[in-house]
Amino acid sequence: MARALITGITGQDGRYLAELLHSKGYEVFGLVKGQSNPRAELVQQELPFVEVVSADLQDLTSLISAVEQTQPDEVYNLAAISFVALSFKQAELTSNVTGLGVLRMLEAIRMAGGSTNNPIRFYQASSSEMFGKVRETPQRETTPFYPRSPYGVAKVFGHDITVNYRDSYHLYACSGILFNHESPRRGLEFVTRKITNAVARIKLGLQDTLALGDLEPRRDWGFAGDYVQAMWQMLQQDEPDDYVIATGRTHRVRDFVHAAFAHAGIEDWEKHVTQDPRFFRPAEVDLLVGDASKAHEKLGWKPEVEFAELVAMMVDHDLEVEARKAGRQ
Missing domain, CATH: 3.90.25.10 (UDP-galactose 4-epimerase, domain 1)
Incomplete structure (x- = not known):
């Protein structure tokens, strides 16, 4: 049975992704910050098949422990301070969690088992907000970034450090540059x-x-349930890569x-x-507005809703x- 560790399990993407992976026979672990996080109870009620693991993206030691404990085949890093308006008011916290949190998660994988002999596959939730003041329309994987918020800046760091660890340490690390995606769970x-x-x-x-x-x-608005399918498909490819996920409208x-x-x-x-x-x-x-041609061609992914x-x-x-x-x- 494949094993997956999801950070951000309490958010809309984490919950849809957990359901998808469970339907595919995965053993699913959800990382939750704190011992008494009230949202952990929500996850356990809604997704009883998820085993909750306590760790914090601001604490490397806890992340190493979580990876060692769960021994995942795949790690999906969806956790972030993800509300753009809040990032202007709490820029340092946003940078620490949304940006440096990615670095800590990659380090935990590298130190606890992301080598060629034990190749944990890593997914980073990048964002269309990285494009900000757009340099070209539509935006694709090669479009230069020009973020316009602390959130967007932090996401650029998370994206680039994922590429760096893929190149430097040969980790199987992908980034999904997801455009706005919504659901009743938003x-x-x-x-x-x-x-x-x-x-x-x-x-x-x-x-x-x-x-x-x-x-x-x-x-460019799509449905979160469609977009988590793309996350999973990225980690099933022979080689890691980055993909824009969008409707194009x-x-x-x-x-x-x-x-x-x-x-x-x-x-x-x-x-x-x-x-x-x-x-x-x-x-x-x-x-x-995103150009998801690469995802269409290489992953066979297209939005349905x-x-x-x-x-x-x-x-x-x-x-x-x-x-x-x-x-x-």
């Missing part, structure tokens, strides 16, 4: 889930307005808002939406959740 702090949750609450009469920042940035934040309200049957969405300067970034990324279907899925989920909370189901 955290409420992220704009897409903030939108769908607010739409559900407005539909149910639980709130009146939704405050957002800039409505014009364009993003963009929509404005405004388009996402319109689609969410429309699916809930609410017309005149503008009267429910306000713009709040607090939600504008110090440096905005205006356009991100379309934009409208993704928005509908998230709104329906939040309608059910909020109705249940309000005692209407």
